[in-house]
Amino acid sequence: MTDAKLPAHEVAELKRLDVAHHLPGQSDYRLQAELGGSRIITRAEGCTIHDADGNAILDGMAGLWCVNAGYGREELARAAYEQMLQLPYYNTFFKTASAPAVRLAAAISARLGHNLSHVFFNTSGSEANDTVLRLVRHYWAVRGQPKRRIFISRHNAYHGSTVAGASLGGMKAMHEQGDLPIPGVEHVMQPYAFGMAFGEDPAAFGARAAASIEERIQKVGPENVAAFIGEPIQGAGGVVVPPPGYWTQVEAICRKYGILLVSDEVICGFGRLGRWFGFQHFGVRPDIVSMAKGLSSGYLPISATAVSADIVATLREAGGEFVHGYTYSGHPTCAAVALKNLEILSRERLVERTAEDTGPYLARALDRLRGHPLVGEARSVGLIGGVEIVARPGTNERFAGKEGTAGPIVRDICIRNGLMVRAIRDTLVFCPPLIISHAEIDRLVDTMRAALDEAAPALRALPAAA
Numbered sequence: 133m134t135d136a137k138l139p140a141h142e143v144a145e146l147k148r149l150d151v152a153h154h155l156p157g158q159s160d161y162r163l164q165a166e167l168g169g170s171r172i173i174t175r176a177e178g179c180t181i182h183d184a185d186g187n188a189i190l191d192g193m194a195g196l197w198c199v200n201a202g203y204g205r206e207e208l209a210r211a212a213y214e215q216m217l218q219l220p221y222y223n224t225f226f227k228t229a230s231a232p233a234v235r236l237a238a239a240i241s242a243r244l245g246h247n248l249s250h251v252f253f254n255t256s257g258s259e260a261n262d263t264v265l266r267l268v269r270h271y272w273a274v275r276g277q278p279k280r281r282i283f284i285s286r287h288n289a290y291h292g293s294t295v296a297g298a299s300l301g302g303m304k305a306m307h308e309q310g311d312l313p314i315p316g317v318e319h320v321m322q323p324y325a326f327g328m329a330f331g332e333d334p335a336a337f338g339a340r341a342a343a344s345i346e347e348r349i350q351k352v353g354p355e356n357v358a359a360f361i362g363e364p365i366q367g368a369g370g371v372v373v374p375p376p377g378y379w380t381q382v383e384a385i386c387r388k389y390g391i392l393l394v395s396d397e398v399i400c401g402f403g404r405l406g407r408w409f410g411f412q413h414f415g416v417r418p419d420i421v422s423m424a425k426g427l428s429s430g431y432l433p434i435s436a437t438a439v440s441a442d443i444v445a446t447l448r449e450a451g452g453e454f455v456h457g458y459t460y461s462g463h464p465t466c467a468a469v470a471l472k473n474l475e476i477l478s479r480e481r482l483v484e485r486t487a488e489d490t491g492p493y494l495a496r497a498l499d500r501l502r503g504h505p506l507v508g509e510a511r512s513v514g515l516i517g518g519v520e521i522v523a524r525p526g527t528n529e530r531f532a533g534k535e536g537t538a539g540p541i542v543r544d545i546c547i548r549n550g551l552m553v554r555a556i557r558d559t560l561v562f563c564p565p566l567i568i569s570h571a572e573i574d575r576l577v578d579t580m581r582a583a584l585d586e587a588a589p590a591l592r593a594l595p596a597a598a
Contacts, residue, residue: 136188146184192562194564197426207472208431221463221464243409260398260436263422267454268420280391286366299312327528339377370561371516398425401426402426403477419439501584518556521539535558539555
């Protein structure tokens, strides 16, 4: 394996080219220029990434919520190589399909269970949710109910960066760019107990959050509502774990009004919560499931939209073309890698290990942060978690009277000290690869605690709340 560290002149040239020609995703381009370019990542193995300056960093984010099987899997590289030699690419438009895509659809369906029998392939989670929107509206049209076009989602939800995905999501900053959301998307309260119901009985808050969905259905008219879409746990929203009973109440509301239930599993899918899919953890049965990220452990871009047998039966009975698809839908090389990835997750029992071993170990390790004067809450499910940074112990008060001040300060210290985590406002979030060891979990938690200690003087010096 080549050395991760590059000569100083080569690093400088890469950073110059980065500023001169490269636009990173979801970035402040002025800040990119002011910093003199991005951190150049050159190599990775296991749970560790290496940059061009020679720094080794424990990847507490599994790339971008996706490298479930860990880095350096030769089997996945070999699967791509062998498939490329045989059939590197073909499409699914001409009444054709590749063997890897067909086999992968069957493998996904088997892990989903109940009647989620069919799979439509895409390239990204955003495309998977675009497919959800178009498929659901098409379904209701062929059912003779074309007025059912409205999707209900949650504030602060994330469902992608395309026009449809960002509209389905509830991110205010995304809606402010590009005149979003598009018509036909309604947003209701998120089940964020720490931020919105501090001190309230969790079951009561869960019922109140679920009731907001029913209230919106009644407001816009049940005959106009197509579906409710939600992440089992809101990842990019700050690892928002819903209160007990919330999801079963949401499902009951959907069934009461005959609307479709869509589970966005782009982050929660493929073992993250200790089950193959997040909806299985919460004990509900969606009609449609979108997925990506852990499907290939991020090794190649692939996503999928799983659909119930009932919906497919309706479309087949109606006949006619579903005029939707992508050049890379069912890409054979991506599908071959995803198939091998599912094999690895199954063979190494990484889903079960998350539920039985590493997930509980992470929860116990987080106990070391509870009681820290800057920590309002430390929560996790399986191998995804969040730490709330607060100004006063025993409260949910933020520094400087607003969110988003403290999180980036602590995050940057973590990264400087060899741990990659993400700050979503004032919540440190993390979701390491499913192969993470106990020692690496200890390092993750202890590095966060040390970063909080180091950040304390700067945080205490912030202006008082207005």
